Amino acid sequence: MRTISENRCFGGVQGVYAHPSQATGTEMTFGLFLPEEADRSPVPVLWYLSGLTCTHENAMVKAGAQKWAAEHGLALVFPDTSPRGEGVANDEAYDLGQGAGFYVNATQAPWAPHFRMWDYLAEELPRIVTAAFPLDEERQSITGHSMGGHGALTLAMRLPGRFRSVSAFAPIAQPTQSDWGRKQLSAYLGSDESLWLNHDSTHLMTEYGFDGDVLVDQGAQDQFLTLLRPEALAGAMATRRQPGAFRVQRGYDHSYFFVASFIPDHIAFHAEALWR
Amino acid sequence: MRTISENRCFGGVQGVYAHPSQATGTEMTFGLFLPEEADRSPVPVLWYLSGLTCTHENAMVKAGAQKWAAEHGLALVFPDTSPRGEGVANDEAYDLGQGAGFYVNATQAPWAPHFRMWDYLAEELPRIVTAAFPLDEERQSITGHSMGGHGALTLAMRLPGRFRSVSAFAPIAQPTQSDWGRKQLSAYLGSDESLWLNHDSTHLMTEYGFDGDVLVDQGAQDQFLTLLRPEALAGAMATRRQPGAFRVQRGYDHSYFFVASFIPDHIAFHAEALWR
Numbered sequence: 001m002r003t004i005s006e007n008r009c010f011g012g013v014q015g016v017y018a019h020p021s022q023a024t025g026t027e028m029t030f031g032l033f034l035p036e037e038a039d040r041s042p043v044p045v046l047w048y049l050s051g052l053t054c055t056h057e058n059a060m061v062k063a064g065a066q067k068w069a070a071e072h073g074l075a076l077v078f079p080d081t082s083p084r085g086e087g088v089a090n091d092e093a094y095d096l097g098q099g100a101g102f103y104v105n106a107t108q109a110p111w112a113p114h115f116r117m118w119d120y121l122a123e124e125l126p127r128i129v130t131a132a133f134p135l136d137e138e139r140q141s142i143t144g145h146s147m148g149g150h151g152a153l154t155l156a157m158r159l160p161g162r163f164r165s166v167s168a169f170a171p172i173a174q175p176t177q178s179d180w181g182r183k184q185l186s187a188y189l190g191s192d193e194s195l196w197l198n199h200d201s202t203h204l205m206t207e208y209g210f211d212g213d214v215l216v217d218q219g220a221q222d223q224f225l226t227l228l229r230p231e232a233l234a235g236a237m238a239t240r241r242q243p244g245a246f247r248v249q250r251g252y253d254h255s256y257f258f259v260a261s262f263i264p265d266h267i268a269f270h271a272e273a274l275w276r
Numbered sequence: 277m278r279t280i281s282e283n284r285c286f287g288g289v290q291g292v293y294a295h296p297s298q299a300t301g302t303e304m305t306f307g308l309f310l311p312e313e314a315d316r317s318p319v320p321v322l323w324y325l326s327g328l329t330c331t332h333e334n335a336m337v338k339a340g341a342q343k344w345a346a347e348h349g350l351a352l353v354f355p356d357t358s359p360r361g362e363g364v365a366n367d368e369a370y371d372l373g374q375g376a377g378f379y380v381n382a383t384q385a386p387w388a389p390h391f392r393m394w395d396y397l398a399e400e401l402p403r404i405v406t407a408a409f410p411l412d413e414e415r416q417s418i419t420g421h422s423m424g425g426h427g428a429l430t431l432a433m434r435l436p437g438r439f440r441s442v443s444a445f446a447p448i449a450q451p452t453q454s455d456w457g458r459k460q461l462s463a464y465l466g467s468d469e470s471l472w473l474n475h476d477s478t479h480l481m482t483e484y485g486f487d488g489d490v491l492v493d494q495g496a497q498d499q500f501l502t503l504l505r506p507e508a509l510a511g512a513m514a515t516r517r518q519p520g521a522f523r524v525q526r527g528y529d530h531s532y533f534f535v536a537s538f539i540p541d542h543i544a545f546h547a548e549a550l551w552r
Contacts, residue, residue: 008497008525009533061532064340067540221284251284256337261286264343 001132004029010070011036014060019128023120024083025113030125031060031078032133035070044139044274045075045129046267047163049121049155051146052180053099056080059145062256065263072271075135079125081147083114096184102175103151104199106188115188121151122159141270145169145259146228147180149216153201153233157210165273167215167266169259170222173233174202180227202229205236214244215269217262219252277408280305286346287312290336295404299396300359301389306401307336307354308409311346320415320550321351321405322543323439325397325431327422328456329375332356335421338532341539348547351411355401357423359390372460378451379427380475382464391464397427398435417546421445421535422504423456425492429477429509433486441549443491443542445535446498449509450478456503478505481512490520491545493538495528 004016012035021028037043046069050059059065060078069076082101089110091097097111106115130137142163144152149171156166175181176196185196197203214237218230234246252258280292288311297304313319322345324335335341336354345352358377365386367373373387382391406413418439420428425447432442451457452472461472473479490513494506510522528534 007529007531007533008495008527008537010537014533062337064343064536066533066536067340067343219284249284253283255283257283257285257290257342260340260342261284 001128009033010066012038012066012070014066016056021083021120021124023116023124026083026085026088028083028120028125029056029080030129031056032129033066033069033076034133035073035075037073038075038134042134042136043073043075044141045077045135046270046274047077047079047140047142047152049079049103049142049144049148049151050081051144051148052081052095054081054148055099058256059259062260063263064260065267068264068267072267072275074267074271074274075133077125077129079121082117088114095180096187100147100184102147102184102188102199103154104185104188108188108190111188122155139164139274141165141274143167143169143266143270144171146254147172150175150199150201154199154204157201157204157208158198160211163212165212165215165270166210167269168217169262169266170218170224170228170230170254171201171216171233172228174200174229176200176203177232178227178229180224202232202236205233205240205242209240209242212243212273213269214242215266216244216246217266218246218248219254219258220248220250221252222254224254277404285309286342288314288342288346290342292332297359297396297400299392299400302359302361302364304359304396304401305332305356306405307332308405309342309345309352310409311349311351313349314351314410318410318412319349319351320417321353321411322546322550323353323355323416323418323428325355325379325418325420325424325427326357327420327424328357328371330357330424331375334532335535338536339539340536341543344540344543348543348551350543350547350550351409353401353405355397358393364390371456372463376423376460378423378460378464378475379430380461380464384464384466387464398431415440415550417441417550419443419445419542419546420447422530423448426451426475426477430475430480433477433480433484434474436487439488441488441491441546442486443545445538445542446494446500446504446506446530447477447492447509448504450476450505452476452479453508454503454505456500478508478512481509481516481518485516485518488519488549489545490518491542492520492522493542494522494524495530495534496524496526497528498530500530
């Protein structure tokens, strides 16, 4: 692993690191915020998964999360959203290929060799960061925005016991029924739609739910409402009696200004679960 | 004036607007955060001036300032750092020309026709924003980072009575004695160094000081310490018995992670003066 940068931030350190990944067969980059408390003992971890077109960097510089992580003594991990580089398949569209990994293991050409973001986030990166940094692997939670909200919810529901809490900002909530989903899931996983269901939060909520609290925020003025399908997830949460909250925020859109406005709430929500 | 974007943010609105400028003879863009309170009555204003290479956008998305402005009921204005566009002079260097206006009125070719950032910020933009938005022109304060800290301090000291408080993050503190300054002041103002002194915070602090409190934060690990010359300004503040604080922050560098870490303090400092 190599250090790309380390900056003092809210009494802790905001680092950026790169490492060779077995899962993706590429070099992968991630951001890690360690609060001051990590100098003394391992700290709980909040994973933040980003949306379409993002790298490890967007949320790290635009979400304003470090202040609250410092206040609550949490580490933040900001993974990239796909493999990248020469020799890695790509597409001209912003929503397929590099920057648009959708948190799945691709089985189809040309994506299968590198697009294994599920394995990368479910297995490899947690192993790497908990070995290299003072993180408490027994205390992990996860959140994300848009495609990253989809990733956070699907990882949380399919890895029971891994995360103490899960939240999402304007997640892609029902990708099997949306143009943000059907295109990518067919490209990455093929035409058998039954294989897509493992990556549909609404389906997973209906079938399994989450053993902990769930917090979802959705802006009422989000320009992508018809692609996100929040009503499907909200319905499934209510039907299941899933502990947690699905909140609609008047006037907010899909931008990082929305994320930044509610990240204090989300981090407090996760801190409550992580420090319990 | 035209609206480029408006996003709901911490209960208020983060807008971006463009307008024709008489001062620069170009279209100029700025960001404006209005807190929720502005729906009811005019609110105090905090100006944020940015550093080399920045536009109106950098601090607006990376400093995390809106949270605290919302909490204290302040508006934030994020001006651009220079005129831009075709027909506007430029230089290959990152620290001269577009993105590097240095908050002066250029008198020398090829800069004189458009590089009039002093007039733009001392006169034109305040008039425009107070006319168009619910801002209380009697309650204004100013801050900035690096070249923007230089701009904030020089505007505050040369416009007595305009600002109630001034602060700066790692300002270019003595440009007449630094390679961040001598190059630009000679290009924009010519070789008569006596004309440069009006744009040197250390000189202005020595001669005039500021009629209010001054807060300066400087990272101890700033990679540009020899260009910034903080010791000159700190010495001048102490010699003058200038009310306020010059703080050195252990471990911090020149990045926005530094700015974000201390913006809560700075906004609280300005709110104290603005709501007094």
